[in-house]
Amino acid sequence: MSKIGSPLFLTAVLLTALVLAAGCSGNGAAPDTGKSAETRTIxxxxxxxxxxxxxSPPESVVCSGSGCLRYLVxxxxxxxxxxxxxxxxxxxxVEGRPYALVYGSQFKDLPLIGEFRGKDDPEKILAIGPQVIFKTGSSGSAYSISASEADKLQEKTGIPVVAFSYGSLRxxxxxxxxYTGLSVMGMVLGKEDRAREVVSYIEETIADLENRTADIPPSGQKTVYIGGVSYAGSHGIISTEPAxxxxxxxxARNVAAGLGTVHADVAKEALVDWDPGYLFIDLGxxxxxxxxxxxxxxxxxxxGGLTAVREGRVxxxxxxxxxxTNYETVLANGYFIGKTLYPDRFEDIDPVEKADEIYTFFVGEPVFEEHNAEYQNMGFAEIPL
Incomplete structure (x- = not known):
């Protein structure tokens, strides 16, 4: 098992999150007893x-920034x-967000707080009057969030702003x-148990994937490449995720590994030279x-001369x-990839059934069929070329 899937790592992360979420009233969840039950605070x-x-707990919130509403779901x-x-x-x-497939009609009818990627309109937020604003961003990107930005939004609206980085599984x-973002949001909402449940589910799922293939020697690892990865929009074959x-x-041995940890555009000639045994295509x-x-x-x-293309492994x-990031989809993709590369290690897994189990846990409904239909039913299948 890798370090990030280990119990020690999970314990350390949860302890860190609890420390970060702890308040000034001793344990972080103690109410201000000078307030009425309707207006108590933490x-x-x-x-x-x-x-x-x-x-505590808030009765109304808004979510600003990429992925923030996903965490709330x-x-x-x-x-x-x-x-x-x-x-x-x-x-x-094409709706590429499973949470929106389930709750999109509910969200669509709500008032507007601003533009996407955290471009808030303080006046619109004030007119709505939520009790808490959640705000997130992606570290190391153009859409990151800083403490000063959160402070500025709080000053303009007079509404508490709870901010955190979106993070990743990389x-x-x-x-x-x-995990800290999920834990802090859970603390604010009074949903600490659910936050711990989500973190544990992710850790247990990753551990299951790792344990199934942990003893495969380097000589037995399949060479792979993922192309067409969406990144602030749709892209072609050279768009990949090195990590x-x-x-x-x-x-699996990612032939693009070593080109960074976020996103990379590779030279087509490099892909031809690498000639991975399996090609996976992000259907975005x-x-x-x-x-x-x-x-x-x-x-x-x-x-067309790539081995994977010629031998039907796309x-x-x-x-x-x-x-x-749609984390539920990342986990579901892991089972399809594992089943495709090492079928004997995943013989008990039906990737579609597993995907629906994962979707149900995260967003409340088994949406694989509906989601896949948006992409010409090419998900979890060989692509005919």
Whole structure:
């Protein structure tokens, strides 16, 4: 088992999150007894180290920034939302967010708080009057969130702002950010148990994936590449994730590893030279003209010579990124990848059934079929070329 999937890592992350969320009243959840039951408050430390006093528990919230509303759905707090950013109100030709498949109609009818990616309109938020504003961003990107930005929004609205980094599953530091964000949000909402349940589910799922393939020697590891990865929009075959977590979890050898930890555009010539045994395509690429990466594999002579193309080992994965990371889809993709590469290690797994189990846990409904239909039913299947 890798360090990030170990019990020690999970314990350390949870302890860190609890310390960050602890308030000034001794245990972080103690109410201000000078307040009435209707207006009691707690003081917490958010994911950016800011001290914030909030109603406990709040009866109305808004979520600002990529993925923030997704976390609220994970914690089963969607009925508290009283306003949304503009991406939740748009009619998407393809809906790449499982949480929006379930709750999109509910969110679409809510008042507007500003533009997507955290471009808030303080006057609109004031007019709605939520008791708490949650605000998130992605570390190391153009859409990160700083303490000063959170302070400024709080000053303009007079409403408590609880901020945290969205995190990721790519490395220990970003995983700790993710777990801290979930724990802080859970503390604010009075849903600490659900936050711990979500963190434990993620850890147990990753551990299961890792344990199934842990003893595969380097010589037996399949070579893989994922192309067409969505990143602030749809992209073609050269768009990849050098640290794509599911490859790591199932001990597959990512031929693009070493090109960073977030996103990379590789030279087509490099892909041809690497010649991975298996190609996986993020189906967000289908939103490009000509079918994106799939169209390229069909029409580009050099790409057509890849072993995976010639031998029919090109497979579709449901989109990894759509308004930040769909973690439930990342985990589900891991089981399909594992089953495809090492079927004997996953003989008890039906990837579609497993995906629906995961979707139900995170967003409340088994949405694989509906989600996959948006991508021409190419998910978890060989792509005919």
């Amino acid at each position: 003081t917490i430390t958010d994911g950016l180290g800011r001290t914030v006093t909030i109603p 994970y914690l089963q707090g969607q009925d508290l939302v009283v306003g949304v950013d503009d991406i939740e109100k748009e009619d998407q030709s 490395n220990d530091a970003e995983k700790a950010e993710m 794509y977590p599911p490859f790591t979890w199932v001990n 690429t289908l939103q490009m003209d000509g079918g994106g990466a799939i169209g390229e594999l069909k029409t580009d002579r050099a790409l 497979y579709g994965l449901l989109p990894y990124n759509f308004y930040s």
